[in-house]
Amino acid sequence: MHRLQLHYTLSQDSSPAQVRNPLIDLLQAVSSQGSISGGARALGLSYRHVWGELKRWENELGNELVVWEKGQSARLTTFGNKLMWAERQAQARLSPQIEALRAELERSYAQAFDDSVHVVTLYASHDDALSSLREHALKKETLTLDSGPGRLHLDIRFTGSVDAIRALNEGRCVMAGFHTLLGSGKKTLTERTYKPLLQPGQHKIIGFAQRTQGLMVARGNPRDVHSLKDVVLRRVRFANRTLGSGTRVVLDELLAQANLLASEVNGYDHTEPSHAAVAQAVAAGQCDAGMGIAAAAQQAGLDFVPLAEEQYHLVCLKSALAQPGIETLRQLLQTPQWLGQIAKVPGYSAQYSGQVLSMRKVLPWWDYRHSKTPASS
Known part of the structure; x- marks a missing residue:
């Protein structure tokens, strides 16, 4: 079983209180944009960084997160969708x-x-x-x-x-x-x-x-x-x-x-x-x-x-x-x-x-x- 660690930051931002997970943010961006490059742009990150993070998380969790095939939109795997659902x-x-x-x-x-x-x-x-x-x-x-x-x-x-x-x-x-x-x-x-x-x-x-x-x-x-x-x-x-x-x-x-x-x-x-x-x-x-x-x-x-x-x-x-x-x-x-x-x-x-x-x-x-x-x- 994977353990959770919680962190917080000091900020003047008055947005609603949330416990954010960077992996979920990555999956959400890729899913909504239909590609890793689009997700990277939405997050203000480089394609290389997002691709590397997804691979790192796949190795960490022991499951594939995203399926992408040449000429087709990237989509979340069943496991990736379950992670999104669990977080919601x-x-x-x-x-x-x-x-x-x-x-x-x-x-x-x-x-x-x-x-x-x-x-x-x-x-x-x-x-x-x-x-x-x-x-x-x-x-x-x-x-x-x-x-x-x-x-x-x-x-x-x-x-x-x-x-x-x-x-x-x-x-x-x-x-x-x-x-x-x-x-x-x-x-x-x-x-x-x-x-x-x-x-x-x-x-x-x-x-x-x-x-x-x-x-x-x-x-x-x-x-x-x-x-x-x-x-x-x-x-x-x-x-x-x-x-x-x-x-x-x-x-x-x-x-x-x-x-x-x-x-x-x-x-x-x-x-x-x-x-x-x-x-x-x-x-x-x-x-x-x-x-x-x-x-x-x-x-x-x-x-x-x-x-x-x-x-x-x-x-x-x-x-x-x-x-x-x-x-x-x-x-x-x-x-x-x-x-x-x-x-x-x-x-x-x-x-x-x-x-x-x-x-x-x-x-x-x-x-x-x-x-x-x-x-x-």
């Missing part, structure tokens, strides 16, 4: 952990290089808009506070919604991110899941976004799936999220609303750790559909069937609201630049962005007065 699977499954690893390293460097950086440790359900916010915050000089100007570093650890709030309550972070179905009322799974973890007066909700949850399906929707009822009736192969994730709570509540049982879903026990991993499972043909967000479906080249709207909340302890990092984050969330950026994320819209909201108003099962519109508290 790993990237999709591990992207939250990779992002968390980079966040941990950057937190240390941020503190080492710049004393004015405000660090906010955030445990949150995986969310594309949060990743965008993190990059946006790193680029932007924030508004001047009483503590002086500075930059915001979001130290994001992606985990399930339930685990995120538990981390907040246990003091492992200063803020948590979780999401709930719009209009989810009393005596629902949402209430049973989150009410024991949140307390009015102790926790404060900060508005972040509204987003659409739905079914990610292959391009063209070949199974003609338009609802969870179709998933059950057509015995569609399904990919679920792990226990403790907010999306699994959403799925279970939608099943209950449709009078469907989890046991009726073909693949309910097939779990993936993130929206991206579910999307990759669908794209790879391992399943026909899975719950997720529109942004993940678009990134994987899939179609998206919207099912429900939900609110994505940020929550912190009341005592943390005055911390410079939380104040900086709230100001950043209300800037026109951020509001314009989140509007570009598929399936997202800003929702009371940066505002401190009454828990009893934003979470209906705490709303004893039955108010319909969230208000600041």
